[in-house]
Amino acid sequence: MALPKKIKKTLNLVPKKTGYERRVELLEDIQRDGTYLPKGIGHADLDRGMLDFVKNDLKTFMDGKVIPTVDIIITTQNWSQFTETWNFQDLDKNVKPPFVSTVRQPEVPYGTNPSLQYTIPNRKQFYYAKVPTWDGQRKGVDVYKIPQPIPVDITYNVKLFVNRMRSLNEFNKNVLQNFASRQAYTTIKGHYIPIILNNISDESVLDIDRRKYYIQNYEFTMLGFLMDEDEFEVSPGISRTLTMIEVPQLNKARKVNPQPENPNEFPVNLLFVSGNTSLSERFTYTADLILTETSNIDSFSVYINDNYVGDDLTKIQVNTNDLVKFEVVKNSVGESKIETTAKLL
Amino acid sequence: MSQRKVPITRLNKFFADEDFDLDISIGQEWLHGDMNFTFVLYRVDRQRTKKDDVYGEVVSEGVQYHAPVELKGYVQIEAPTNAFMGSSRIGQVEPGNLKVGIYQSYLEEMGVDIEFGDYIGYYEKEDRVRYYSVVDDGRITSDNRHTYGGYKPYYRSITASPVTNDEFNGI
Numbered sequence: 001m002a003l004p005k006k007i008k009k010t011l012n013l014v015p016k017k018t019g020y021e022r023r024v025e026l027l028e029d030i031q032r033d034g035t036y037l038p039k040g041i042g043h044a045d046l047d048r049g050m051l052d053f054v055k056n057d058l059k060t061f062m063d064g065k066v067i068p069t070v071d072i073i074i075t076t077q078n079w080s081q082f083t084e085t086w087n088f089q090d091l092d093k094n095v096k097p098p099f100v101s102t103v104r105q106p107e108v109p110y111g112t113n114p115s116l117q118y119t120i121p122n123r124k125q126f127y128y129a130k131v132p133t134w135d136g137q138r139k140g141v142d143v144y145k146i147p148q149p150i151p152v153d154i155t156y157n158v159k160l161f162v163n164r165m166r167s168l169n170e171f172n173k174n175v176l177q178n179f180a181s182r183q184a185y186t187t188i189k190g191h192y193i194p195i196i197l198n199n200i201s202d203e204s205v206l207d208i209d210r211r212k213y214y215i216q217n218y219e220f221t222m223l224g225f226l227m228d229e230d231e232f233e234v235s236p237g238i239s240r241t242l243t244m245i246e247v248p249q250l251n252k253a254r255k256v257n258p259q260p261e262n263p264n265e266f267p268v269n270l271l272f273v274s275g276n277t278s279l280s281e282r283f284t285y286t287a288d289l290i291l292t293e294t295s296n297i298d299s300f301s302v303y304i305n306d307n308y309v310g311d312d313l314t315k316i317q318v319n320t321n322d323l324v325k326f327e328v329v330k331n332s333v334g335e336s337k338i339e340t341t342a343k344l345l
Numbered sequence: 346m347s348q349r350k351v352p353i354t355r356l357n358k359f360f361a362d363e364d365f366d367l368d369i370s371i372g373q374e375w376l377h378g379d380m381n382f383t384f385v386l387y388r389v390d391r392q393r394t395k396k397d398d399v400y401g402e403v404v405s406e407g408v409q410y411h412a413p414v415e416l417k418g419y420v421q422i423e424a425p426t427n428a429f430m431g432s433s434r435i436g437q438v439e440p441g442n443l444k445v446g447i448y449q450s451y452l453e454e455m456g457v458d459i460e461f462g463d464y465i466g467y468y469e470k471e472d473r474v475r476y477y478s479v480v481d482d483g484r485i486t487s488d489n490r491h492t493y494g495g496y497k498p499y500y501r502s503i504t505a506s507p508v509t510n511d512e513f514n515g516i
Contacts, residue, residue, distance in 0.1 A: 091510065101435055209480045217432070
């Protein structure tokens with residue numbers, strides 16, 4: 001009895017990443033075993049990727065054996081396909097069914113991959129990554145730039161040669177399962193490349209007086225892209241800026257009017273409002289306070305940093321950050337005042 | 346076939362059954378005695394062969410055969426053809442078909458019939474045999490070519506196309 005659909009048959013021990021973490025994972029895949037730059041992709045890489053896709057993802061069994069694949073793109077060099085098919089040749093050295101072969105249409109037109117359309121003109125390099133550097137003295141960065149990949153559409157005809165209808169069915173099931181959503185993905189040098197199933201046609205040899213076998217043709221389009229590593233650019237980022245100013249010797253600029261100089265003496269007045277007999281002041285400079293006048297004060301005591309200094313002093317030496325406290329005895333209730341002059345030292 | 350027999354009186358002014366038999370025996374003497382082309386017929390046992398229910402295709406190792414029979418006939422092998430397999434650009438040299446002319450009376454004497462789908466093994470060399478599948482068993486012999494001057498049919502033309510070893514490799 002089949003299991004209910006909601007029961008999971010397998011459990012992922014490693015949780016799958018999503019969102020930003022997944023994007024980081026994809027980037028790490030692209031850069032694995034290499035530099036910080038993505039790996040370049042050429043026509044041969046795309047062809048190799050298609051062969052691997054056919055060999056692994058479309059693997060089909062017949063009578064418990066894997067239907068072999070011709071693991072090269074068939075070209076004009078006949079000896080090459082001859083050597084690649086040694087394992088499944090008959091006594092005439094002909095390739096004997098069943099087997100799968102991949103034929104690439106030689107022309108490679110500009111691609112239709114929508115994510116790579118005409119967006120960055122003239123092979124202009126764009127920012128890809130910043131990589132920290134250290135030359136033993138200075139920290140800096142290298143700026144990695146690459147041009148926009150060039151989209152290409154490559155058409156492949158994957159042909160199945162078999163003697164039995166059941167083998168056709170099995171391979172057809174494999175293909176349609178992989179392309180149930182019209183497209184499947186293959187990974188080439190860390191890049192995900194979509195493949196679209198275009199058409200399925202029949203080329204079977206069914207002449208009455210000839211050897212008969214089925215040939216089914218599956219036409220795929222790979223929406224690939226080309227990236228030439230030679231076009232990648234690594235340049236040092238800016239770590240120091242040299243600013244040069246040219247000053248004309250004939251200076252006709254307006255002179256700046258001199259501002260009054262800061263005074264060395266200034267008044268420091270202490271006002272004791274009614275009911276207040278104590279004031280504290282933290283000085284942010286070093287100066288001598290010279291008593292100039294008092295009003296409504298009988299006597300006063302001076303403390304610096306809570307240390308008693310003296311009563312009714314006419315000169316108080318204060319240093320920067322000193323906390324000076326004045327305690328007064330008033331003649332009468334009301335407002336009192338001590339006027340001093342601070343002389344900066 | 347009708348149970349009622351009607352004597353053939355065509356050409357009776359200068360040709361009769363005795364002449365026909367004599368010429369056939371002379372031809373057989375030449376073909377079997379002098380030429381001596383022999384081949385092996387592997388007849389498929391259509392009753393015991395295991396077949397697929399839907400497509401009627403033989404399951405792996407499922408074909409059953411009657412005992413092989415060595416026969417003599419006039420064997421011709423056509424020239425091979427060099428062509429691509431479909432549009433695959435995989436070229437191959439396809440061996441030519443095997444054509445056998447065989448006396449009808451000889452088949453009756455041996456008590457065998459050659460049918461569509463039977464296999465024929467023909468030794469090209471002492472250590473190399475090629476197998477063919479019968480694609481035309483020549484059962485219709487009504488045309489003039491297969492009659493002796495229009496008198497009576499006397500031989501069958503069998504056409505067989507080569508098969509790969511995975512389809513048939515002797516028994």
